[in-house]
Amino acid sequence: MASSSKAATSEGGAGHGDGVGRRDFLFIATGATAAVGTAAAIWPFLNNMNPAADTLALASIEVSLNGIEVGQAIKVSWRGKPVFIRHRTPEEIQAARDVDVSRLPDPEDDAKRVQKGHDDWLIVVGVCTHLGCIPLGTAQGETRGDYKGWFCPCHGSHYDTSGRIRRGPAPKNLEVPTYTFVNDTTIRIG
Ligand code: FES
Known part of the structure; x- marks a missing residue:
């Protein structure tokens, strides 16, 4: 047992x-x-x-500024996003400079949003910082909004001639992408 x-x-x-x-x-x-x-x-x-080779190639693009008259703007595509390039008039530059920056929703000096010696050129990513619509104001005849920059009709955001948000629900200024002047008439974005 x-x-x-x-x-x-x-x-x-x-x-x-x-x-x-x-x-x-x-x-x-x-x-x-x-x-x-x-x-x-x-x-x-x-x-x-x-990233595939063709994607890497698009990581930066060169854009000729030849033919963009003072007062005109163009739209190019960079990394799948629109980029606005505006050749500003002296009046548009002055309007951007005359602003009391401390009263802006996203305070930023115009001088910090353009390159020294090239302040007639404003380059911004064309995506509204509210919900991502593409603002109007680049093509001729499109409304530029109350501050003569861009207007996003989705919910009524107005941007000024420096691409800064002035009125409406967008919280931030239009983004300035990384870019350099290759020469006086060519920029490289990215
Ligand atoms: S997405 Fe531009 S105002 Fe809403």
């Missing part, structure tokens, strides 16, 4: 130990499979995130 009981205890103990071991192994093996599976699933995604 005693030995049978001992054997039963011993068998039970051994069985319990094996069971745990198997379960551990199964758990580890499943975990490893899951990790490999996840890695395999992530790889194509990460691989897709490597």
Whole structure:
């Protein structure tokens, strides 16, 4: 009896130990499979995130300013976004400079939004900072809003001749992208 009981205890103990071991192994093996599976699933995604050569080429663009008359503006596409390039009149520059910056929703000096020696050129990303509409005011004949810059009709945001928000729900000024003057008539955006 005693030995049978001992054997039963011993068998039970051994069985319990094996069971745990198997379960551990199964758990580890499943975990490893899951990790490999996840890695395999992530790889194509990460691989897709490597910029292709043509995407890299569009990371920066060169734009000729030749032919954009004073008072005119054009729209170009950069990294899938519109960029407005405006050749400002002396009056538009003066209007941008005459503003009491401390009263603006997003206070910013005009001088900080243009490049020294090229303050007749204003370059901004053409995406309204409210909900992302493309404001009007670049093409000839489009309304430029109450501050003669751009007007976003989606919810009524008015931007001035420096691309700063002056009235309406947009919280920020139109973004100035990174750009450099390659020469007097060419800029590189990006
Ligand atoms: S998206 Fe421009 S005002 Fe709402």
